[in-house]
Amino acid sequence: MAYQITDGCVNCWACEPLCPSQAIQAAKPHFIIDPSQCSECAGDFAEPQCASICPVEGAILDAGGKPVNPPGSLTGIPTERRAAAQAEIRAR
Amino acid sequence: MVQAVTTLETGRRTTESASTGGCASSGCGSSTDKLAHLPAAIRAKVNDHPCFSEDAHHHYARMHVAVAPACNIQCHYCNRKYDCSNESRPGVVSELLTPEQAVQKTLAVAAAIPQMSVLGIAGPGDPLANPERTLATFRALSEKAPDIKLCVSTNGLALPALVDAICEHNIDHVTITINCVDPEIGAKIYPWIFWNNRRIKGVKAARILIEQQQKGLEMLTERGVLVKVNSVLIPGVNDEHLKEVSRVVKAKGAFLHNVMPLIAEPEHGTFYGLMGQRGPTHDELQALQDACSGDMAMMRHCRQCRADAVGMLGEDRGAEFSIEKIEQMDIDYTAAMQRRAAVHAEIEAKRQAQRQAQYEKREQAMQPQRGEVFVGLDSLTRRRPKALSNAQPGVSESSAAATVTPAPTRRAGRALRIAVASSGSGVINQHFGHAHEFLVYEVDDQAVRFVGTRRVAAYCSGDETCGDGESALAGTLRALDGCTVVLCSKIGIEPWDVLEAAGITPNGEHAMEPIEDAVAAVYAELAAAGHLAEFETQTALSA
Ligand code: SF4
Ligand code: SF4
Ligand code: SF4
Numbered sequence: 293m294a295y296q297i298t299d300g301c302v303n304c305w306a307c308e309p310l311c312p313s314q315a316i317q318a319a320k321p322h323f324i325i326d327p328s329q330c331s332e333c334a335g336d337f338a339e340p341q342c343a344s345i346c347p348v349e350g351a352i353l354d355a356g357g358k359p360v361n362p363p364g365s366l367t368g369i370p371t372e373r374r375a376a377a378q379a380e381i382r383a384r
Numbered sequence: 385m386v387q388a389v390t391t392l393e394t395g396r397r398t399t400e401s402a403s404t405g406g407c408a409s410s411g412c413g414s415s416t417d418k419l420a421h422l423p424a425a426i427r428a429k430v431n432d433h434p435c436f437s438e439d440a441h442h443h444y445a446r447m448h449v450a451v452a453p454a455c456n457i458q459c460h461y462c463n464r465k466y467d468c469s470n471e472s473r474p475g476v477v478s479e480l481l482t483p484e485q486a487v488q489k490t491l492a493v494a495a496a497i498p499q500m501s502v503l504g505i506a507g508p509g510d511p512l513a514n515p516e517r518t519l520a521t522f523r524a525l526s527e528k529a530p531d532i533k534l535c536v537s538t539n540g541l542a543l544p545a546l547v548d549a550i551c552e553h554n555i556d557h558v559t560i561t562i563n564c565v566d567p568e569i570g571a572k573i574y575p576w577i578f579w580n581n582r583r584i585k586g587v588k589a590a591r592i593l594i595e596q597q598q599k600g601l602e603m604l605t606e607r608g609v610l611v612k613v614n615s616v617l618i619p620g621v622n623d624e625h626l627k628e629v630s631r632v633v634k635a636k637g638a639f640l641h642n643v644m645p646l647i648a649e650p651e652h653g654t655f656y657g658l659m660g661q662r663g664p665t666h667d668e669l670q671a672l673q674d675a676c677s678g679d680m681a682m683m684r685h686c687r688q689c690r691a692d693a694v695g696m697l698g699e700d701r702g703a704e705f706s707i708e709k710i711e712q713m714d715i716d717y718t719a720a721m722q723r724r725a726a727v728h729a730e731i732e733a734k735r736q737a738q739r740q741a742q743y744e745k746r747e748q749a750m751q752p753q754r755g756e757v758f759v760g761l762d763s764l765t766r767r768r769p770k771a772l773s774n775a776q777p778g779v780s781e782s783s784a785a786a787t788v789t790p791a792p793t794r795r796a797g798r799a800l801r802i803a804v805a806s807s808g809s810g811v812i813n814q815h816f817g818h819a820h821e822f823l824v825y826e827v828d829d830q831a832v833r834f835v836g837t838r839r840v841a842a843y844c845s846g847d848e849t850c851g852d853g854e855s856a857l858a859g860t861l862r863a864l865d866g867c868t869v870v871l872c873s874k875i876g877i878e879p880w881d882v883l884e885a886a887g888i889t890p891n892g893e894h895a896m897e898p899i900e901d902a903v904a905a906v907y908a909e910l911a912a913a914g915h916l917a918e919f920e921t922q923t924a925l926s927a
Contacts, residue, residue: 302464302465304454306456306578308454309514309516338582339581339583344578345456347464366576369655369659373659377650377657
């Protein structure tokens, strides 16, 4: 079982040095987790380190494919607000 | 009254002569230097740091290298796709360097730009959240370019744990971004931190961050390291609170407090940008800087430069030093260091001469001086002592105590704001169309005071190619809002007309003159011609 990085990743490097299993690699277009290496931090930390520092909502999925940090959970920006702002910007 | 002023004047002279020795060549006591109240040792340290000394930034260059991508907190004004907005303009991505590349780049730049005196690490994330990369860069540079000063900016979370590691290197300047000292306010600025291997949110997170920032500040000042504090002014969130921040950080030994405006646009994708939080107006920023500088030295020339900025403040030559270009450069390090030493000595001689000239002029006019921030208007009336309330900018505590008689603070309505185009050296030497920023001075019949910089997109990019000149000029007009006169070395006919139509008088007659002298002269000209009244209505001075 392993965590996964999505294309929401902004390549900020925060997760890479924290991984106790050296499972995270800088890659293009974004960082990746080697599923054969990821231990889900079991035995090392109570919480998965990558998902605990990642600043981007939705960038890291747990073993079940669910975002560890769902929309709104980190920034506090309501999903509707973000969508509305994005639509506004596109309309310009 | 007069005696109080004389005491001040004597005090200033005493400070100058007490620190002679180092002073004649390292030149403290600049007339426009806000640091005049600081001990000589600190002033000497600050003297040629272009980010800290208002005078030095005209003469010296600095650069930042982007070696530190990760961050351990989230600020509501930051989109982590871009550089840390504590130090840089948002929306700009730096070229991430390895420590080795950063060292090479620094040595290349320091060889090409001998005015180079400071290397900073400010991002793109938090340098201390990337301790290996940051410290490796510093370690190598302390060895290979011992004449270059090192500085680092941080959000403070990891600072206490790293203070000793920092102090091992040639590092004597640290900038901490402190937006609050109250966790309740902090919770509105920082949604979470990463601490002890966990993500922590809310007031608890803000409390830990604030504790670490304050502890780090104390540890650094105990060890004699210079600490500057940056704050982002967020209207309605920490504006009033920043006065308290100013008091607290000063009491703990920070020597400069730099209040920067929040920059928030929806397209940055930040919490504040998307939630419609506005940034402060020029006037709000200035009012707050005024209020805080009653407590401590403030820095108003901060350009919020990019994390990989290269060159003199306000000028970015980063493109000349890309990795590919650097790798092809062939540099003689020893020769470069000797050249720097010579150029720095030359600069100091020039600054010393400028100060001497200014000093003599004042002596001649028998003009009593108050504080160090002001330049007397010799040609006008005799200086009257003014109120020294907390709202009075740039007045040190000692001078506040020395002058007893209160009088009106500033006579709004008669004060003018004058914008200046300068590419450095403290003189008016820039073409209006080439200016990326304007220095704004406030002048009345008693003093000239530097109040801040306004960034603009250069109106003219060079020869004929003034592509989007029109829109850039409109932006410039907005940036110059509230200014009555623009001083520059030259200006084209078209922008001249546009400026005049907007009620701003362009003036190229003072090219190559020292800025403060020219500003004072322009005010005197306007006063003599009886033109001041007509500006009264259009200069809305709220500060
Ligand atoms: S969950 Fe833990 S082990 Fe797996 S990639 Fe993230 S940090 Fe590494
Ligand atoms: S912390 Fe998140 S955004 Fe940053 S590199 Fe890792 S996955 Fe990408
Ligand atoms: S400290 Fe800098 S990089 Fe980190 S979240 Fe704040 S602004 Fe962004």
